[in-house]
Amino acid sequence: MRKHVWLGLILLFSILAACSSDNSKSKVTDDDQSEELADQGVYPLTGEQTDERVDKRVIAVMVNNHTAARPQSGISKADIVYEFLAEGQITRLLALYQSDLPENIGPVRSARSYFYEIAAGFDALYTYHGAANFINKDIEESGIDYADGAKYDNDRELFKRTTDRQPPHNSYLLTSGLEQLLQSKGYATEMAIDPLPFSNENRDEGSQVSEVTITYGPNETVTYTYDLEKEQYLRASDGEASVDKETNEQVALENVLIIHTSHEVVDDDGRRDIDLTSGGKGYLLQNGEQIDVEWKNKDGRILPYQDGELVPFKQGQTWVNVVPEEPGMVSVNE
Numbered sequence: 001m002r003k004h005v006w007l008g009l010i011l012l013f014s015i016l017a018a019c020s021s022d023n024s025k026s027k028v029t030d031d032d033q034s035e036e037l038a039d040q041g042v043y044p045l046t047g048e049q050t051d052e053r054v055d056k057r058v059i060a061v062m063v064n065n066h067t068a069a070r071p072q073s074g075i076s077k078a079d080i081v082y083e084f085l086a087e088g089q090i091t092r093l094l095a096l097y098q099s100d101l102p103e104n105i106g107p108v109r110s111a112r113s114y115f116y117e118i119a120a121g122f123d124a125l126y127t128y129h130g131a132a133n134f135i136n137k138d139i140e141e142s143g144i145d146y147a148d149g150a151k152y153d154n155d156r157e158l159f160k161r162t163t164d165r166q167p168p169h170n171s172y173l174l175t176s177g178l179e180q181l182l183q184s185k186g187y188a189t190e191m192a193i194d195p196l197p198f199s200n201e202n203r204d205e206g207s208q209v210s211e212v213t214i215t216y217g218p219n220e221t222v223t224y225t226y227d228l229e230k231e232q233y234l235r236a237s238d239g240e241a242s243v244d245k246e247t248n249e250q251v252a253l254e255n256v257l258i259i260h261t262s263h264e265v266v267d268d269d270g271r272r273d274i275d276l277t278s279g280g281k282g283y284l285l286q287n288g289e290q291i292d293v294e295w296k297n298k299d300g301r302i303l304p305y306q307d308g309e310l311v312p313f314k315q316g317q318t319w320v321n322v323v324p325e326e327p328g329m330v331s332v333n334e
Contacts, residue, residue, distance in 0.1 A: 045079035045122070046198075046317060047313065048315050057098075057124070057188060057190060059101065060126050061128075062110065062126075062128040063106060064107040064169055065083070065237070067238070069107045069169040070237065071243045072106065072244070074095070074097075076247060078097055079096050079318070081094065081095045082096075085322075086112060087270035088217070088270055091222075092115070103175055104172050104246060105172065106171060108127065108128060108129040111135050111139060113138060113273075114274045118302070120142065121300025126147075127147045128146070132271075145188075158177035196301070197312040198312050202286075202287050205306070206290045206291035211223065212224045223239070224319075226285075233253045233254075235253065253316070253317045253318060255313045255316065255319070256320075257319070258282055258321045258330060260325050262325055276322075279294060279295055279297065281294060291304075291311065293306050293311055
């Protein structure tokens with residue numbers, strides 16, 4: 001009997017060791033693929049090529065989108081921007097930078113849980129200015145690398161306050177101070193990450209549309225107009241062009257992903273819980289066409305699918321609008 005027991009234990013340990021080895025190989029393979037793409041000079045968030053090695057840390061910045069904060073600085077340079085409702089009917093932005101990091105980004109605004117969940121999916125440094133105590137605690141316990149501008153108000157090398165706007169619409173991130181911050185906190189300054197899926201092939205599976213308007217509230221609308229000559233979507237907020245304060249360039253995008261998901265107000269201050277895991281319907285705008293998709297959360301990233309297959313983005317910049325299921329108003333002009 002004892003001999004059979006030992007044989008069983010030996011077999012069990014052999015199986016566990018094999019599984020551990022397989023998992024280790026899988027992780028090494030994923031890391032190797034990211035390193036290979038970094039060596040090839042492909043930006044993982046835009047799919048565009050460069051002669052340089054691509055291993056800069058992704059920087060995720062909470063950007064204020066209140067009317068008093070417009071136009072924003074550095075917004076036209078972001079690889080990807082995620083737009084969510086904050087409190088009331090005002091949206092807030094999470095801008096992700098890697099291929100092009102402008103000198104000034106902002107105004108920087110306070111944190112919300114669903115924003116740092118997105119940042120974590122890209123192993124980004126999550127940068128914000130202030131938060132409720134319980135949100136700060138959640139961020140600290142999440143393990144994500146972060147920088148809270150409220151702790152650097154007097155550090156003119158990392159954040160600055162301007163005099164042309166009133167708080168909380170005047171805090172800006174100075175990206176020249178990021179390397180010192182990363183090193184001082186023991187955060188990685190270089191990181192090869194898994195790329196998003198990209199293809200420049202025209203799928204010809206959507207319906208042609210020239211303009212799409214998203215209504216978040218009576219005084220909060222977003223409009224994307226397709227420029228046939230530029231082959232890009234030009235963005236506007238509340239009827240005015242979304243321009244970069246530093247360059248006066250209008251935000252122009254190759255991809256717009258609109259997803260519907262449930263929103264629930266969870267406290268008296270109007271904070272929301274937004275479902276980023278269950279998936280649901282969405283629309284992907286590319287090449288002047290609207291493709292009906294289903295969005296899924298894959299390893300912390302919101303991605304479009306059709307008939308169970310991943311739909312690639314077009315090489316270039318992307319804006320993701322997260323819209324409530326109700327009323328979830330999206331109007332289309334063909």
